[in-house]
Amino acid sequence: MSEAKAAAQPRTDRAGTELLAVDRLSVSYSGGSIVALEDVGLTVHEGEIVALLGVNGAGKTTLLRAISGLLGMHGGTVKGGSIRYAGRDITGAPSWKRVAAGISISLEGRRIFADLSVADNLRAGGYTRPRAQTARTMEEIYGLFPVLGKKRELAAGLLSGGEQQMLAVGRALMQGPRLLLLDEPSLGLAPLIVAQIMQMVTQINERGCSVLLIEQNVSTALPVADYAYVLESRRVAHHGPAAALMADDRLRDLYLGSAGEPVAVPREKVLP
Numbered sequence: 001m002s003e004a005k006a007a008a009q010p011r012t013d014r015a016g017t018e019l020l021a022v023d024r025l026s027v028s029y030s031g032g033s034i035v036a037l038e039d040v041g042l043t044v045h046e047g048e049i050v051a052l053l054g055v056n057g058a059g060k061t062t063l064l065r066a067i068s069g070l071l072g073m074h075g076g077t078v079k080g081g082s083i084r085y086a087g088r089d090i091t092g093a094p095s096w097k098r099v100a101a102g103i104s105i106s107l108e109g110r111r112i113f114a115d116l117s118v119a120d121n122l123r124a125g126g127y128t129r130p131r132a133q134t135a136r137t138m139e140e141i142y143g144l145f146p147v148l149g150k151k152r153e154l155a156a157g158l159l160s161g162g163e164q165q166m167l168a169v170g171r172a173l174m175q176g177p178r179l180l181l182l183d184e185p186s187l188g189l190a191p192l193i194v195a196q197i198m199q200m201v202t203q204i205n206e207r208g209c210s211v212l213l214i215e216q217n218v219s220t221a222l223p224v225a226d227y228a229y230v231l232e233s234r235r236v237a238h239h240g241p242a243a244a245l246m247a248d249d250r251l252r253d254l255y256l257g258s259a260g261e262p263v264a265v266p267r268e269k270v271l272p
């Protein structure tokens with residue numbers, strides 16, 4: 001087996017049952033002329049925060065699209081491999097079935113409805129669920145993001161960048177997910193706000209939701225993650241416990257670069 005193939009195979013010595021298992025996934029765009037992922041393997045175990053790292057164009061968003069069933073609407077096709085979730089093959093399943101099964105995604109760029117109130121944005125996120133359940137989940141989200149509770153009647157377009165990001169994450173939580181996919185929640189935000197968002201990611205996780213966190217900023221993601229994968233040129237180049245990746249000088253030089261110190265979000269089970 002080539003080194004790249006060996007690297008693409010997920011480790012199995014992790015706690016918790018396997019919730020998501022991506023196996024040798026290959027994806028292309030534009031009728032096959034652009035290969036975005038090749039032989040990618042990744043697992044998320046129940047209760048984990050898994051970080052997916054990599055520079056621009058490495059294929060991170062493509063992997064999230066494939067997992068959430070949104071690939072087709074972006075002109076992408078799965079060319080090989082499989083995606084299993086909670087023991088079932090979902091490789092070809094429509095996105096609504098994946099949502100119903102407990103996979104929620106918060107997309108890069110926030111994509112909130114600027115003219116709708118905060119509350120209506122959240123309601124829109126829970127559109128498939130009964131009203132009573134929606135109301136209960138909204139209160140939980142206001143507990144998690146108190147600022148959204150205070151501004152629930154305000155048009156979402158009037159929120160700050162960080163608050164809009166919280167709203168985007170809150171909306172993804174409205175489906176009561178078992179697996180939350182987060183696409184670069186720190187993008188364009190000030191370090192203090194990023195630290196708050198990461199703190200919330202750990203709180204969401206502590207409430208029982210597994211998380212796959214896409215980040216370009218290694219120093220943001222690794223301190224809160226249990227396990228991490230690094231995508232490089234369409235393939236998994238490295239993977240391992242987040243703490244081990246952080247401690248690896250060679251990886252730090254390669255991927256941390258001048259990104260700075262990790263944000264101050266201690267997570268006991270990762271950082272002693």
Ligand SMILES: Nc1ncnc2c1ncn2[C@@H]1O[C@H](COP(=O)(O)OP(=O)(O)OP(=O)(O)O)[C@@H](O)[C@H]1O
Pocket residue numbers: 029030034035036054055056057058059060061062063074075076216
């Ligand atoms: N809709 C699309 N049509 C054609 N090519 C695409 C499309 N979306 C992404 N690509 C290409 O697929 C490759 C992987 O892109 P992708 O957006 O998945 O990377 P990424 O790691 O998420 O990058 P970024 O951090 O910039 O979002 C790139 O070469 C990109 O140009």
